[in-house]
Amino acid sequence: MSSASKEFPGLRFDPAPGLVPALGALAEKVRQAATQLGNVRAELETTLRDAGAWTGLAGGLCHDAVQHIYPDVWTMHDALSGVEHTLGEWSYLLTEYQRSRTSLEAQAVAARARLKQAKADPDADIGFTDIVARSGREREDLFKRHDIAKQAVNQAEEELDRIIGAAEALKKQHDESAGTFAKQIRGFADHLPDADTMTPAGSKLIPPYFTKPPASAEDLGPKREFDVSDPTAKDQATRLAAMAMVAGQDAYFDNDRAASYMKNWLEGNGQDVQFDASEFVNANPAFQQTINETLRANGAAGNFDTGWKSGTVANDMQNGKVPRELQDFYYTMNGYQYRIVGSDITMVDGQPVGQVRVDIYKRYNWGNPEGGGHRNDIEGVPQNDLARLNETGLAHDFDIVGSTTFYAAPAPTP
Incomplete structure (x- = not known):
């Protein structure tokens, strides 16, 4: 039996994989990095606003150098802040997905128990000898009980299928969302200014x-x-x-x-x-x-x-x-x-x-x-x-x- 089947005996697969605490720890590290860059950005802004600090030829050259650096710090800070925000959104959404997973797993466990109980009913599975050994009235009564038992089995199977279907839909939604958020996070890195990244012209x-x-x-x-x-x-x-x-x-x-x-x-x-x-x-x-x-x-x-x-x-x-x-x-x-x-x-x-x-x-x-x-x-x-x-x-x-x-x-x- 797979680890997912052991952990989710009702659904027998994990429709919303992911570790929310690990996401929180990662977001905190990114937040700290963004805070540090934000402090640098604030210092550069304050210094650049102080026109009296840039006197003389050397001061003018230094001002030009810092002014050239500042946009990169500004963009990096915004990018890291964007990553932190995106991680927070994904963590929230993953928590909601896993809350739905918990509910569906509980429903699936209950549905499997009902199905097992329905299949255990002797009237759900009758054989040839059960039929021929009885009189006409007894066979008629047996067939009625068999129909009721089979209906209970079918209903239990349909209910389980519905729950599994909902879990599969949840898994699809989870995977699509994970891909979207991963693309967003990757985009913050891919769209940083990079003089070595050449495009046509x-x-x-x-x-x-x-x-x-x-x-x-x-x-x-x-x-x-x-x-x-x-x-x-x-x-x-x-x-x-x-x-x-x-x-x-x-x-x-x-x-x-x-x-x-x-x-x-x-x-x-x-x-x-x-x-x-x-x-x-x-x-x-x-x-x-x-x-x-x-x-x-x-x-x-x-x-x-x-x-x-x-x-x-x-x-x-x-x-x-x-x-x-x-x-x-x-x-x-x-x-x-x-x-x-x-x-x-x-x-x-x-x-x-x-x-x-x-x-x-x-x-x-x-x-x-x-x-x-x-x-x-x-x-x-x-x-x-x-x-x-x-x-x-x-x-x-x-x-x-x-x-x-x-x-x-x-x-x-x-």
């Missing part, structure tokens, strides 16, 4: 707090779905033209990012491309101005979230110098969405000081196959023709996502 993974904006109307509709139409000869020709665009962007224009993103669109599997949003901010003086204006306008609130707003690199390029990197972003993700979040902002001498997060989002697709406004041709190829490549499975639309954090502080005194 970018580096660093976005943190788990990133949430995408609602899909725009132009990005919805049957013709936006992937691989739902058969490609035509014209579609094949359009794909060849797109491949030529990749080569042109890479070799002629020196737009490495634009080339790699388009190559990913032609050859990828539709998964998100995650990039370091600080590269976009640093390459875009006009967007930097937008961030500064947003901080000054909302800083007095202490905490703020602009929600998702829209911008275009084309408009950004109209305001000031256009670095080569910004031109690359123009060909990569001209129309984009952004979100600016301020945390614990204070105003020091009229300047905002505090933690800032900038999220960037772009749906990488072409044209508008559902109709709507016309987009300019790309090297003679209509963008709606390019958009059809996703519909025919010759390319795969995807999302560009990125996030960056920094600490806004007054410039150190020379």
Whole structure:
């Protein structure tokens, strides 16, 4: 007999395995680690807010170094806090599952006892000799008692089957929940910023707090779905033209990012491309101005979230110098969405000081196959023709996502 059968003689399997005390001990260790990081984070925040502590050239350099480190500490603290919270949720849910397991086990034990008692009734199992040795009236009475006994056996078996079925459903729910929580916990590790984790045309993974904006109307509709139409000869020709665009962007224009993103669109599997949003901010003086204006306008609130707003690199390029990197972003993700979040902002001498997060989002697709406004041709190829490549499975639309954090502080005194 298996250990589960010995421990659960009624159900004969464990529908909700797991050790709640061990989960609690693990959550406590994670909590302690998160607390320590939280203390470090608080110290860094206090120090970064003290503009008088960063005087002279050495002070300015140290401020830049600490400001660069702080977002990693901030993200690590939030990640560990998220792990602790997730472990707590799973521990609570597992406790509820095991409470149901206890009830079902007790029901199963009682049901097996009733079934055993029902089967032990002599009238439940009659033989040939029991029948022929009796008179007609006795046989009729025997058959009635046999029907009643068999009905009791059947009812006991059905009740046991119902309980076992409920336990199997509990086991399925338990396993699915365990997988979901494991994936969530794993996600906190997988989504930490990591400069060594390369993605097509970018580096660093976005943190788990990133949430995408609602899909725009132009990005919805049957013709936006992937691989739902058969490609035509014209579609094949359009794909060849797109491949030529990749080569042109890479070799002629020196737009490495634009080339790699388009190559990913032609050859990828539709998964998100995650990039370091600080590269976009640093390459875009006009967007930097937008961030500064947003901080000054909302800083007095202490905490703020602009929600998702829209911008275009084309408009950004109209305001000031256009670095080569910004031109690359123009060909990569001209129309984009952004979100600016301020945390614990204070105003020091009229300047905002505090933690800032900038999220960037772009749906990488072409044209508008559902109709709507016309987009300019790309090297003679209509963008709606390019958009059809996703519909025919010759390319795969995807999302560009990125996030960056920094600490806004007054410039150190020379």
